[in-house]
Amino acid sequence: MADQSAPPSSESLLFLTDEQLRKGIEAMFFAYRGFTADPDRILEERGYGRAHHRAVHFIHRSPGTTVNNLLSILGVTKQSLNRVLRTLIEDGLVESKVGTKDKRERHLTLTDRGRELERALSDAQRNRMRDAYRKAGPEAVQGFRQVLVAMMDGDMRRHYLALKDAGQ
């Protein structure tokens, strides 16, 4: 792939030149664009943005989640999330049910239409990810995830690890 510069092969001593680190930084920048490109197209067709994608994704992941939980995962203000959530509810993609135990809480779930959008978005994104994995090979997949997890802030890593495995 034209940038297979021989890495230090020793386990313990990791010689990381500024150049190698910079390449990693730039790769992250360019790759994130590819990562969001396909969903962005789908969202634009339907008049939504990335903020909607994020909300839909995590509601799908944790059906019945509360607004507060979503806030801490997404790391935005409630006003910001509320604007997005309101349009999704108005458009009939998300359902907000008052909690039974604690009636202050709203439990969020996707409607059929919401699931349809989520499916379209995640299909596109999964296809991109699958292609990348296939091109890079099985060992690469391991390393990819390991570095990403190591790059997360503590809070985010907690959230990431807390998202339950729907049985891998």
Add this chain to the structure above:
Amino acid sequence: MADQSAPPSSESLLFLTDEQLRKGIEAMFFAYRGFTADPDRILEERGYGRAHHRAVHFIHRSPGTTVNNLLSILGVTKQSLNRVLRTLIEDGLVESKVGTKDKRERHLTLTDRGRELERALSDAQRNRMRDAYRKAGPEAVQGFRQVLVAMMDGDMRRHYLALKDAGQ
């Protein structure tokens, strides 16, 4: 790291469950936040944003680059870039010189103050990247970059690969 599920070890057949792909997608989302967190803090202190960071980074990388070149790397409109560039020039971080061969072009370079900001930003980001690499280990670093490159859109991959190695 709590999610070391045994991958298919065969080179050719890569069993990628939706679950594995989703984990990769979420890792990418959370990791990008960590990736930008440190620079964001520095930028905020000085009244700049990510757009300024990107401009400063690529001007540093390719001193004397033209506005048009920067536009295609960053993938934004010239109006958007211009707004950012103008403040950087006004603040004395970037210098814009009329081209000698083609006088329509402006060649952009960092001033001392610009280099100082770039240094602060890239030091922070490199530290984060170095820590992540160290935690993940040498093999992981390879895989990380390979997957990222494979995830890029064609245009971005061209730009990425075209950025000259300042001798790694």
Add this chain to the structure above:
DNA sequence: CTTGGAATGTCAACAAGGCTGACTTAAAAC
């Protein structure tokens, strides 16, 4: 039972940073 605080929602205002469209200037290319 009352009250304090937590969870939610809403309104208003603002800023960054994307976007489009229209237009100017200067210079290169033809």
Add this chain to the structure above:
DNA sequence: GTTTTAAGTCAGCCTTGTTGACATTCCAAG
């Protein structure tokens, strides 16, 4: 000499983030 290109600028719009203020609901502690 005309057209095209590079750059810059103005105006206006959108999304998505931010604060601050405030209302409502309702659990829970006193």
